[in-house]
Amino acid sequence: MDALGTARVGLVVAFTLLGLFFSFVSMTGVLRLPDVYSRAHTASQADTLGAGFGLAAVAFAVGWEAAGVKSVLLLFFIFVTNPTAAHAIARAAFEEGTVPWTEGDDRR
Amino acid sequence: MWWVADTDADGDDAATGGEGSDTDPVDGAEPESPPAPTGGLVVPVEPTPTLRATIAYAVEAAVDEGFSAVHLVNIASWRNGDPGTDDRAASAERVLERAEAWATSDLDDIDGERPPVTVVTAVIGADEYLFGPDDYVDVLAAYAEGNDADAVLLDPEYTPVGNTTLLQPLEFALSNTPLTVETAPVARPSRRERLRTEATGRRFVAMFGLSLAFYFLLGDPLYWFDWVTGVATAAIVSITLSRVSIDVEPSMPRTPMRMLRGLIYVPVLLYEITKANVEVARVILDPRLPIEPSMNRVRVIVGSGLPLMTLANSITLTPGTLTVRARDSDLYVHSLIPSARDGLFDGSLERWTRFVYYGRASARLPTPRERDDCAILQGPDATEELPIAAADGGESRAGGETATAGDGDSPGERGDEDDETPEVTDA
Numbered sequence: 001m002d003a004l005g006t007a008r009v010g011l012v013v014a015f016t017l018l019g020l021f022f023s024f025v026s027m028t029g030v031l032r033l034p035d036v037y038s039r040a041h042t043a044s045q046a047d048t049l050g051a052g053f054g055l056a057a058v059a060f061a062v063g064w065e066a067a068g069v070k071s072v073l074l075l076f077f078i079f080v081t082n083p084t085a086a087h088a089i090a091r092a093a094f095e096e097g098t099v100p101w102t103e104g105d106d107r108r
Numbered sequence: 109m110w111w112v113a114d115t116d117a118d119g120d121d122a123a124t125g126g127e128g129s130d131t132d133p134v135d136g137a138e139p140e141s142p143p144a145p146t147g148g149l150v151v152p153v154e155p156t157p158t159l160r161a162t163i164a165y166a167v168e169a170a171v172d173e174g175f176s177a178v179h180l181v182n183i184a185s186w187r188n189g190d191p192g193t194d195d196r197a198a199s200a201e202r203v204l205e206r207a208e209a210w211a212t213s214d215l216d217d218i219d220g221e222r223p224p225v226t227v228v229t230a231v232i233g234a235d236e237y238l239f240g241p242d243d244y245v246d247v248l249a250a251y252a253e254g255n256d257a258d259a260v261l262l263d264p265e266y267t268p269v270g271n272t273t274l275l276q277p278l279e280f281a282l283s284n285t286p287l288t289v290e291t292a293p294v295a296r297p298s299r300r301e302r303l304r305t306e307a308t309g310r311r312f313v314a315m316f317g318l319s320l321a322f323y324f325l326l327g328d329p330l331y332w333f334d335w336v337t338g339v340a341t342a343a344i345v346s347i348t349l350s351r352v353s354i355d356v357e358p359s360m361p362r363t364p365m366r367m368l369r370g371l372i373y374v375p376v377l378l379y380e381i382t383k384a385n386v387e388v389a390r391v392i393l394d395p396r397l398p399i400e401p402s403m404n405r406v407r408v409i410v411g412s413g414l415p416l417m418t419l420a421n422s423i424t425l426t427p428g429t430l431t432v433r434a435r436d437s438d439l440y441v442h443s444l445i446p447s448a449r450d451g452l453f454d455g456s457l458e459r460w461t462r463f464v465y466y467g468r469a470s471a472r473l474p475t476p477r478e479r480d481d482c483a484i485l486q487g488p489d490a491t492e493e494l495p496i497a498a499a500d501g502g503e504s505r506a507g508g509e510t511a512t513a514g515d516g517d518s519p520g521e522r523g524d525e526d527d528e529t530p531e532v533t534d535a
Contacts, residue, residue: 021389022385022389025388025389025392025393028392028393029388029392032392033392033399034401035401037401037403037430037432037442038399038401038442038444040430040442041388041427041428041429041430041442041444042388042392042427042444044424044425044427044430045385045388045389045427048381048385048425048427049381049382049385069325070326073325073326079425080421082424082425083420083421083422083423083424083425083431084421084424086424086430087420087421087424087430087431087432090430090431090432090433090442091432091433093432094432094433094440095433099494100401100402100403100442100486101401102400102401102402102486102487103398103400103487103488
């Protein structure tokens with residue numbers, strides 16, 4: 001394998017690990033954080049960087065082909081739809097009258 | 109007559125007497141006792157197909173009812189100082205000039221002595237962004253008060269913010285003011301005609317090009333069959349959606365420039381996202397670092413529609429801040445950690461959004477903190493009360509749910525804030 005191929009594999013592995021890491025962080029956040037608002041923060045984090053790095057890894061792995069272009073498009077759509085979904089969840093909670101958790105609140 | 113019934117007087121019998129006269133031949137009865145000359149009649153003006161008929165009706169009404177002035181006002185859909193303002197102000201002036209000419213000639217055409225009605229034109233509301241019907245009503249009411257006018261006549265096709273049909277909420281919002289309101293009873297063009305005139309043109313071309321480009325991105329532009337299906341698909345998409353998806357007419361130097369600046373914004377946003385992500389990841393993974401969530405309010409200075417959506421979505425994409433509610437120009441943002449909140453109040457995303465939509469010159473503005481446009485709604489540093497929606501879990505709003513689509517539902521919901529907390533905590 002030539003140097004360029006090695007570098008590419010390295011990038012793919014690095015991006016995959018980063019994507020896994022941020023997905024893990026996001027999962028931990030959903031389990032640890034106290035209420036719907038703070039969980040919405042971290043749940044959308046999984047999409048932005050978790051899926052972001054994952055798709056970047058895919059794009060590098062398949063190269064400049066139709067599938068690579070499509071994974072970049074997917075990335076774009078995730079970046080547009082993800083905040084919209086997070087906003088919809090948070091707004092629904094807000095309209096239902098859910099008071100955001102603050103320090104000293106007993107809810108967990 | 110609609111304005112007579114309300115203007116002269118709070119609940120006396122003359123007003124209710126008007127109801128009885130509804131059944132009488134009203135017009136015949138009026139001239140015998142002409143009402144005391146009321147102030148002015150305000151007519152919001154936009155270049156609609158029914159503008160001519162509305163003005164004719166307004167002049168007739170003013171003469172019949174003894175209004176001293178007809179105020180033709182254009183509510184600015186721009187904010188002075190933004191690029192492109194001059195063009196839009198000039199086109200608003202042209203519309204007003206034309207409307208004034210129509211009104212004057214209608215007055216001259218009246219048989220006999222020329223009635224003592226003056227025609228006044230004005231552009232109002234250009235010093236701030238106007239978002240929902242409430243903002244428009246505020247501006248209208250302020251103008252009416254300053255010019256001694258007490259009635260508003262609406263053009264049935266009046267839509268000040270572009271493609272959205274605002275009239276119903278506007279009429280509703282106006283009903284909360286002392287002004288009396290009527291929609292001019294003029295013939296409206298059929299829907300079909302409207303759709304056709306608006307669907308052709310730049311919006312259609314832009315939508316068509318966009319969907320075709322996307323189709324070829326997924327398909328193969330060198331294969332003839334993809335051309336056939338692509339053109340058909342793009343045509344269907346642009347016929348059905350060009351009025352919905354594109355709410356501002358694309359214009360030549362502006363739209364490509366916005367796209368170009370948007371491209372510059374993408375790496376900036378990615379950098380911000382990554383930076384904030386690392387900070388939030390540390391807080392989540394390290395049990396010793398506490399979170400300090402709070403709800404905050406920021407009043408942002410970007411136009412409604414696409415710029416506001418861009419800003420709100422950018423804020424949400426950045427971990428640690430989450431846009432919960434957009435109420436006109438107020439964004440309610442939940443922040444997870446203090447550093448995210450500080451970043452929000454420093455307004456860098458706001459300046460970038462302004463850069464993308466209005467260019468570099470407009471991006472220089474004070475931060476929300478310096479403008480005093482921000483507030484913390486929770487926690488030890490709270491500076492404002494939390495305007496949480498409904499205390500009963502939203503049941504009271506059940507009836508009006510459909511009307512809230514435009515985010516213009518602020519005043520009613522803020523009423524009962526006192527007794528909500530106990531109920532919600534165990535929810």
